[in-house]
Amino acid sequence: MKLPEELQFIANARMVQKTTDARMDGRVCIITGATSGVGYHAAKKLAQGGAHLVLVCRNIEKAAKVQEELKCEYGTEIDILQADFSRLDVVRMVAEALLDHYPHIDVLINNAGVHTTRRTLTESGLETVFCVNHLASFLLTRLLLPRLMESTPARIIQVNSQGHRFGGLDLNDLNWEKRRYKGLKGYGASKTAQLLTVWELADKLRGSGVTVNAMHPGEVRTNIGMNNGYLYQWYQRYLLWPILRDPVISGNAIYYLAAAPEMAGVSGRFFNLTIDEKPALHALDRSVGKRIWKISETLTGLAEAD
Numbered sequence: 001m002k003l004p005e006e007l008q009f010i011a012n013a014r015m016v017q018k019t020t021d022a023r024m025d026g027r028v029c030i031i032t033g034a035t036s037g038v039g040y041h042a043a044k045k046l047a048q049g050g051a052h053l054v055l056v057c058r059n060i061e062k063a064a065k066v067q068e069e070l071k072c073e074y075g076t077e078i079d080i081l082q083a084d085f086s087r088l089d090v091v092r093m094v095a096e097a098l099l100d101h102y103p104h105i106d107v108l109i110n111n112a113g114v115h116t117t118r119r120t121l122t123e124s125g126l127e128t129v130f131c132v133n134h135l136a137s138f139l140l141t142r143l144l145l146p147r148l149m150e151s152t153p154a155r156i157i158q159v160n161s162q163g164h165r166f167g168g169l170d171l172n173d174l175n176w177e178k179r180r181y182k183g184l185k186g187y188g189a190s191k192t193a194q195l196l197t198v199w200e201l202a203d204k205l206r207g208s209g210v211t212v213n214a215m216h217p218g219e220v221r222t223n224i225g226m227n228n229g230y231l232y233q234w235y236q237r238y239l240l241w242p243i244l245r246d247p248v249i250s251g252n253a254i255y256y257l258a259a260a261p262e263m264a265g266v267s268g269r270f271f272n273l274t275i276d277e278k279p280a281l282h283a284l285d286r287s288v289g290k291r292i293w294k295i296s297e298t299l300t301g302l303a304e305a306d
């Protein structure tokens, strides 16, 4: 039975996924949030493929463990840098360090992400999920863009989510001051904003040799959400985890998007793991995309710099 277009993502998740034998030897790949779940498995697969990894992580002890494990297992070069993405000043500092250290960047994977059931604010008063999931990746990408453009062919992968289908993006209330915060909607808003800016960036990068795509890493057993209350943690551990998949599939899919020769030149698309998919209609509204691009530039201080 063929599912209606808006439910096609359910069937896509069960399709045979694409893989590649292409290696990544010596390619400099920056990945955020590699201490756990999707990011950890992507880092592992990239290390196995020979990539020179730069892990940008919030918790340096956890990152050092991953660094040691992957170095021992695969013998590839692995560097770590610390950054908390709830602080945009820190994102700027880490971008500067990356530009100082790496004259060449082949792949940027914006993976770090968070889901909270309650509204919390960052030190600068931004709603945390929106800041970590969207603004931080938007800012890091923009700051690294000149280097990526000097390193062509280069690829940007935004680890997004089917959660964008929850909606929630209200340009007049990005900080959830006028509405009651709902975790899934807040998460959906952040992922919708990221997707909308992917289409804008892809257009701006056309012909530059840098591609940008978004992907959903599968419904997988990770620590996302485990920062919430005990009841949520119990629900996740005992009811959700048993039905979720192994995040190895996420790592494999990200590797494919980063390494596959057939992905060269493919840009401005959304992938369910490795399957090209149509996102929800509200995430395809280019007029909203242009507005959220400008708002994101203002909130991250990029507009001022311009």
Ligand SMILES: NC(=O)c1ccc[n+]([C@@H]2O[C@H](COP(=O)([O-])OP(=O)(O)OC[C@H]3O[C@@H](n4cnc5c(N)ncnc54)[C@H](OP(=O)(O)O)[C@@H]3O)[C@@H](O)[C@H]2O)c1
Binding pocket: 032, 033, 034, 035, 036, 037, 038, 039, 057, 058, 059, 062, 083, 084, 085, 086, 111, 112, 113, 114, 132, 159, 160, 161, 162, 163, 216, 217, 218, 219, 220, 221, 222, 223, 224, 225
């Ligand atoms: N799991 C799923 O089913 C699923 C589905 C769709 C999309 N995703 C997306 O996949 C990505 C990875 O999530 P995951 O499921 O692998 O969850 P996870 O196991 O919780 O990993 C999240 C990673 O992001 C890091 N992180 C969280 N907040 C951060 C901050 N403020 N600054 C810097 N790093 C931060 C975490 O660091 P710590 O180790 O220090 O906490 C961790 O490394 C997210 O973008 C998520 O939205 C996941």
